[in-house]
Amino acid sequence: MRVTVPFSRSDGTNLKPYSLATGCGRVGYGFFNYVIVQINGEKKELGTSLSVTQLLESLGIRPGRVVIELNHDVLSRDAFEDTILKEGDTVEIVHFVGGG
Numbered sequence: 001m002r003v004t005v006p007f008s009r010s011d012g013t014n015l016k017p018y019s020l021a022t023g024c025g026r027v028g029y030g031f032f033n034y035v036i037v038q039i040n041g042e043k044k045e046l047g048t049s050l051s052v053t054q055l056l057e058s059l060g061i062r063p064g065r066v067v068i069e070l071n072h073d074v075l076s077r078d079a080f081e082d083t084i085l086k087e088g089d090t091v092e093i094v095h096f097v098g099g100g
Helices: 050-061
Strands: 034-039 042-047 066-068 071-073 091-093
Touching: 050 066, 050 091
Parallel strands: 034 091
Antiparallel strands: 034 042, 066 071, 066 091
């Protein structure tokens, strides 16, 4: 007996690459490609190949107003563009606050 799945091709291949039944919805497989990093103590799913600069832009943060600590090391502003976030990275974003 052959079971047909909605959105399947004539050869029976499921066209939904994100299907949990095929196990392809996990990190790095099929349709969803993301990494999990910890930002200021909260775990977040981010797209792969995301630089620190792109992370700050996506959060609406101006790079000149923050210090980034990546895996317990302070990252220089010159390295923001070239530093790609990887699975398991820990990022702390420290904001400058003015006052008198």
